[in-house]
Amino acid sequence: AQTVTQSQPEMSVQEAETVTLSCTYDTSESDYYLFWYKQPPSRQMILVIRQEAYKQQNATENRFSVNFQKAAKSFSLKISDSQLGDAAMYFCAYGAGANSKLTFGKGITLSVRP
Amino acid sequence: EADIYQTPRYLVIGTGKKITLECSQTMGHDKMYWYQQDPGMELHLIHYSYGVNSTEKGDLSSESTVSRIRTEHFPLTLESARPSHTSQYLCASSGGAGAPRGSEAFFGQGTRLTVV
Numbered sequence: 001a002q003t004v005t006q007s008q009p010e011m012s013v014q015e016a017e018t019v020t021l022s023c024t025y026d027t028s029e030s031d032y033y034l035f036w037y038k039q040p041p042s043r044q045m046i047l048v049i050r051q052e053a054y055k056q057q058n059a060t061e062n063r064f065s066v067n068f069q070k071a072a073k074s075f076s077l078k079i080s081d082s083q084l085g086d087a088a089m090y091f092c093a094y095g096a097g098a099n100s101k102l103t104f105g106k107g108i109t110l111s112v113r114p
Numbered sequence: 115e116a117d118i119y120q121t122p123r124y125l126v127i128g129t130g131k132k133i134t135l136e137c138s139q140t141m142g143h144d145k146m147y148w149y150q151q152d153p154g155m156e157l158h159l160i161h162y163s164y165g166v167n168s169t170e171k172g173d174l175s176s177e178s179t180v181s182r183i184r185t186e187h188f189p190l191t192l193e194s195a196r197p198s199h200t201s202q203y204l205c206a207s208s209g210g211a212g213a214p215r216g217s218e219a220f221f222g223q224g225t226r227l228t229v230v
Contacts, residue, residue, distance in 0.1 A: 035218060045204065045221035089154065093219075095208075101147065101172075102208070102219050106156040 002027045004094050006105035013082045014113050016056075020067075021077045021108050022090030032096035034068070036077045040088040041109075048090070053074065087112045095103075117141050120222035127195055127229055135190045135225045146188040147219065149204040150174060157204065159193045163188060181211050184205030195229045 003026045020089035025034070035050040051059045051068050058066050065081075068077045079086055092105040118139040137146070141148040148161040149172075159172030163182040177199070178192050188207075192199055205219055 037221075044223045045206075047218045047220075050218060091157065094217075101145070101159065101162050102206075104157045104159075109154060 002029075002094050002096070004092050004103050004105040006092055006108050007029055008108050009110070010109045010111070012111045012113060013079070013086075015082055018078060019082055020112065021079075021090055021092075021103055021111065023075045023077070025073050025075065025092070025094050025097065025103075027073070028096065029096045032094060033095040034066075034075045035095070036064070036066070036075075036087075036101070037091045037093060037104075038088045039091065040085075041075045045091075049077065050075045061089060082112050084108060084114060085114050118205065118207055118220050118222045120203075120225050121224055122225060123223060124226050127196075127227070129229055131195050133192050133195055133227070134202055135205075135227070137188045137190070137222055138186050139188075139207040139220070140186060141207060141220065142185065143209055143220075144185070144209060145208035145209045145219075146182065147206040148172070148178075148180060148188070148190050148207075149206065150176065151202045152226075153202065160212075161190065164201055173220070197229045199228060200229050 005024045012075045032053045033050045039045045049061045049064050063080045065078045089107045089109050091107045094103045121136045142210045144165045146163045149157040152158050158174035160176040179208040202224050204224045205222040206219045
């Protein structure tokens with residue numbers, strides 16, 4: 001069975017600084033997808049970034065980028081120039097196959113200090 | 115903007131009452147999910163569906179039941195609510211005939227349920 005591990009329950013970053021959130025996963029599949037989701041306090045869960053396992057290039061979305069290490073089964077999220085609005089809970093997720101369900105990590109709470 | 119809706123947003127109800135949490139999506143997605151989440155905590159998958167007339171239990175045992183009679187609708191029912199059911203319930207959907215492989219899941223705004 002696939003598992004997703006986020007070992008850090010909380011992190012804090014100074015505004016305008018860079019922070020990296022860690023995620024590891026375990027799978028026997030060769031073709032799969034990885035996601036980072038953001039859940040602001042009392043607000044809707046939204047997708048931050050998506051990575052296909054067959055692509056070697058790391059995905060980037062504005063200030064958000066990933067470090068995807070397929071052999072190590074590691075998928076970390078880097079947030080550059082952190083803003084107060086980045087404060088939220090972040091979930092790493094895995095999906096594979098046409099009928100597979102998404103598997104989520106336990107999440108990490110990120111706080112941003114002004 | 116995601117087109118997935120949950121009603122009600124907040125519900126306070128007495129013990130023993132029957133409740134149905136509604137979830138609808140207009141994206142034609144095949145897969146739909148129900149998650150249970152306590153504030154600031156991890157998501158627990160309680161039900162999912164691959165399509166019409168397909169429902170399966172998730173990783174966390176739940177006394178709730180679901181149905182999928184129409185593609186767009188995936189209601190969750192509790193026959194007899196108890197205080198232990200107090201939590202937030204999130205509905206999500208993903209995948210469809212025109213969606214690329216590995217497409218993301220879209221989430222509703224959630225229903226915060228309090229059983230008193």
